[in-house]
Amino acid sequence: MGGPEVERLIALLAKLPGLGPRSARRAALKLLQQPATKMAPLAAAMADAARAVKTCALCGNLDSADPCGICADPRRDRTLICVVEGVGDLWALERAGVHRGLYHILGGTLSALGGTGPDDLSVTPLLTRIGEGGVAEIILALGATVDGAATAHWLTERIKPLGVAVSRVGHGVPIGGALEILDDGTLGAALRARRPV
Amino acid sequence: MEWEAAALVLDVRLFGEADAVATVMTREHGTHRGLARGGLSRARASLWQPGNIVRARWVGRLADQLGSLSAELVHPAGALAMDDPLALAMLRAVCAVAEGALPDRVPHDRLFTGLLHLLAHLAAGPTLLADLIRWEAALLADLGYGLTLSPPAGSNEPLAWVSPRTGRAVTEADAGDWKARLLRLPRLLLHDEAGDAGDWRDGLRLTGHFLARDAFGLQHRPLPAARLALYDRVAAMETSLDA
Numbered sequence: 064m065g066g067p068e069v070e071r072l073i074a075l076l077a078k079l080p081g082l083g084p085r086s087a088r089r090a091a092l093k094l095l096q097q098p099a100t101k102m103a104p105l106a107a108a109m110a111d112a113a114r115a116v117k118t119c120a121l122c123g124n125l126d127s128a129d130p131c132g133i134c135a136d137p138r139r140d141r142t143l144i145c146v147v148e149g150v151g152d153l154w155a156l157e158r159a160g161v162h163r164g165l166y167h168i169l170g171g172t173l174s175a176l177g178g179t180g181p182d183d184l185s186v187t188p189l190l191t192r193i194g195e196g197g198v199a200e201i202i203l204a205l206g207a208t209v210d211g212a213a214t215a216h217w218l219t220e221r222i223k224p225l226g227v228a229v230s231r232v233g234h235g236v237p238i239g240g241a242l243e244i245l246d247d248g249t250l251g252a253a254l255r256a257r258r259p260v
Numbered sequence: 261m262e263w264e265a266a267a268l269v270l271d272v273r274l275f276g277e278a279d280a281v282a283t284v285m286t287r288e289h290g291t292h293r294g295l296a297r298g299g300l301s302r303a304r305a306s307l308w309q310p311g312n313i314v315r316a317r318w319v320g321r322l323a324d325q326l327g328s329l330s331a332e333l334v335h336p337a338g339a340l341a342m343d344d345p346l347a348l349a350m351l352r353a354v355c356a357v358a359e360g361a362l363p364d365r366v367p368h369d370r371l372f373t374g375l376l377h378l379l380a381h382l383a384a385g386p387t388l389l390a391d392l393i394r395w396e397a398a399l400l401a402d403l404g405y406g407l408t409l410s411p412p413a414g415s416n417e418p419l420a421w422v423s424p425r426t427g428r429a430v431t432e433a434d435a436g437d438w439k440a441r442l443l444r445l446p447r448l449l450l451h452d453e454a455g456d457a458g459d460w461r462d463g464l465r466l467t468g469h470f471l472a473r474d475a476f477g478l479q480h481r482p483l484p485a486a487r488l489a490l491y492d493r494v495a496a497m498e499t500s501l502d503a
């Protein structure tokens with residue numbers, strides 16, 4: 064269509080989340096039509112990010128500094144650690160601006176059939192961070208799935224003997240959600256998690 | 261080709277960005293896989309959780325194709341078990357064992373009935389473990405690896421131990437000096453009893469041995485991590501009760 068360079072560009076773009084072959088072709092065309100204003104800055108930004116971004120040795124976040132900006136921020140509450148599955152979850156919580164403590168990225172959840180076991184998750188570094196002292200509470204912000212809940216129970220049993228409070232994010236009615244459209248499982252979780260007002 | 265039936269969700273694996281390959285068990289069609297479009301999307305993920313009881317519909321152009329699955333929720337067993345570590349451990353273990361041990365598309369009527377009972381009664385607490393152990397023994401029998409739990413001819417002595425090699429039960433007297441090499445047979449596998457923590461540990465150890473050796477070992481696969489985790493939890497439960 065446009066030579067092997069274009070085909071390669073489309074093939075690589077098509078592998079990105081949210082893009083298929085058709086949308087990759089559209090994105091490639093846009094980039095190729097404006098090489099100076101769109102493609103060159105994008106290529107430079109990607110090269111810079113690939114060179115500079117690394118995984119934070121403390122929490123597992125992606126940042127150009129190690130420790131990352133969150134771990135290095137002195138204004139953060141260091142007694143609170145929020146455990147999340149992946150970097151995307153950390154970004155979501157940061158975007159919401161609702162957590163002022165630190166994070167720990169687990170790297171997934173335990174799988175029932177053995178695909179992901181405890182050794183595949185970043186558990187030992189978390190227990191080491193707790194063991195170093197100064198942590199008062201661990202917030203488990205894992206997905207409301209069967210594997211997420213099993214991982215939360217498994218972690219709770221390992222963290223509680225260390226004398227640290229463990230809590231988990233609530234499950235239930237979303238903001239703006241009408242009860243009648245919720246599934247039975249979410250309604251059940253919401254009722255179980257009710258609290259006095 | 262298409263069918264519609266009551267189904268139990270056994271396993272769901274991400275396929276692409278939001279689709280899933282789901283494994284369900286039905287009375288009429290056994291364990292059956294299918295592509296659940298948008299199965300792990302925000303809107304549908306709560307439906308496709310292991311352990312859920314659903315009304316499923318499978319459609320494929322040919323019978324041997326993967327086909328596509330759609331479903332409506334009947335009982336959210338997965339969500340209801342999430343707060344209870346033992347219920348969740350039982351749910352994950354039975355789903356993983358059924359998914360891994362049963363051959364595709366072969367109906368197992370009594371195993372479906374047993375699994376449906378387990379998933380619908382997870383709130384019953386630890387006494388459900390007796391039913392779970394009996395269900396695993398039934399699964400072994402249906403696969404052709406059943407335990408021989410009938411007493412020797414002319415003997416009235418209760419059976420107490422099982423040979424880990426042959427699966428044959430023997431009496432306390434016949435076990436003699438070999439007890440250290442045998443697996444304890446809990447009474448709940450002989451009688452309709454709930455048993456106690458020790459019986460549940462012994463029962464899970466017994467069925468776990470034959471599941472690992474026969475049902476999974478012959479497929480060159482290990483016993484699922486969720487089943488191992490259930491045994492660890494029950495063994496710890498017995499230790500804490502002893503203390």
